[in-house]
Amino acid sequence: YLAWSEFEYLEKLVKSDSELAKKFNYNSRFMDDIAIPNFKGFGEIAKDIYHKDLILEPSTSSGLSDTFLDLHIRVISNHFRIGIYHKVDDFDFDVINFPFPSSNIRTFEGPKTFYSQLIRFFRLCNNPKDFLFRANFTYRKLVSRGYSHSSLYKTFLKFTHSKKAH
Secondary structure, eight states, X not given: OHHHHHHHHHHHHXXXXXXXXXXXXXXEEETTEEEOXXXXXXXXXXXXXXXXXXXOOOOOSOSSXXXXXXXXXXXXXXXXXXXXXXXXXXXXXXXXXXXXXXXXXXXXXXXXXXXXXXXXXXXXXXXXXXXXXXXXXXXXXXXXXXXXXXXXXXXXXHHHHHTTTO
């Protein structure tokens, strides 16, 4: 419904105000989450796009840092810096989100989980600092679950070797 509402609005807008329509080029939607970076006043325009009963919750951020899905997006020196946002980091209790080697799974599941997360971080982060922070966080969590340092270290080396050409 949301995407259809946007489509209908933009279809009319292209004919009447092409400059305003261009401002929508960099928006992104996933289900009911929408990101409109660098578009001041979208909240007012949204009233013309969506049904009056739909209440948008605008971000409470400063405008230079925000989250969208699992991304932490910041503006630093007029450039977007993208890192990982994981909402469970904001919880004041431990969330069990990785397998334990003592459970009834094969022992290589932990390193495989680590490898898959490294790929995800590499694809999402556009800077080494955020990538390394999240990789180290995940490594420490898996070690605390009981996985061996050496198996995770070998996994990290395998990952870095596969990414040398990139």
